[in-house]
Amino acid sequence: MSEGKVALITGVTGQDGSYLSELLLSKGYEVYGLVRRTSQPTLGRSLINHLNSNENFHLINGDLTDQASIDNAFKEVQPDEFYNLGAQSFVPESWRSPLMTADVTGMGSLRCLEALKRNKPDCRYYQAGSSEQFGEVREIPQTEMTPFHPRSPYGCAKVFAFEITRNYRESYGLYACTGILFNHESPRRGLEFVTRKVTMTAARIAAGFDEYLSIGNVDAKRDWGYAGDYVEMQWRMLQQDEPDDYVIATGETHSVKEFIDLAFFHVGMELTWEGEGVDRIAKDQNGVVRVRTNPKFFRPAEVELLIGKYDKAEATLGWKPSITFTGLVQMMVDSDVALVAEAKERGYAPPMPPE
């Protein structure tokens, strides 16, 4: 059915970009990924290194801050489907670099829509939306009808990207959709995000590389799913008769503390928590402190609770999450335990989450 189609993906070097590329290649697509120029061309692309030998996988240079480069990519590739996954996607960084975040994550989507409209208006467009758009949530659970109240420059940029995508659909009749995706994780998740930071640190502690995890607000709650599932929905949104926006979530919410407890339990440590707020710690069954809170990981404005309702996606896209919360935590811990063991065996330092 998809044979012979051409897809262009921004953010191809990220978590979702790597899974989406694999999915589209398996469906017979010719896949082009837009990559930024780096001083060391091979660095930072490890998630797609295994695809470089695939004759249907190609990289093309460009940047979401540069309209000409996106126009050129459209002209050259003439895609049938365009997936805008590229973003400055780390929420804390959006307070440190708010203008860059607005430019890449917000204006970047407008540049893509303009390039599509000018160069290939029949191309179908997917915008990576976010549950961060709901922020200080107005209702529980959140649906496609829940009003937005973003809590970070990143969330504000994603609201702009959502609205401009809807506006271009309504103004120019483009087939343009936004997936409002709740947090989705995997062994390919960046080490700065809380799930991967926890699983990698638990693996490092179990192997004797670290003594404890340094963490922020453990009371925050998220609706965490598996990234491999979520990219399938990105594709399905572009296969419908009519373009529309969809919430993709698991319908469950768990605290950061629950995630930590499960991850450490999976490496053989049963945690007991003590104290409150920034003085919170957790000890293992031998009384050794394994988690310490650190004020530097708290945010100026927090999104305390996210939980999505995915009824529309289930009815239209046939969506159902395939992996449980416990299964996701175990998958990520197992992968990091294996990575740390491999590093130890070969005598190099295992990956370390950024401080």
Ligand code: NAP
């Ligand atoms: P990610 O791992 O952080 O990947 C981000 C990608 O964007 C990387 O490939 C990065 O390239 C690229 N990028 C950054 N700045 C760029 C620029 N100026 N020009 C072109 N490309 C640029 O993110 P992800 O987790 O895969 O998420 C994919 C998308 O979904 C993002 O838009 C994110 O905001 C959104 N989202 C993610 C989640 C989630 O839970 N994962 C949930 C909702 C929405 P480099 O490798 O060169 O840095």
Ligand code: GDD
């Ligand atoms: N990163 C991080 N590091 N987060 C921590 C830490 C820490 O040390 N300690 C506690 N947290 C809390 C954060 O305060 C937040 O409430 C929660 O853990 C999740 O943080 P992240 O994993 O950084 O993800 P996020 O929810 O802010 O954003 C992710 O999901 C969004 C969808 O809701 C990103 O992938 C965004 O790009 C995405 O749009």
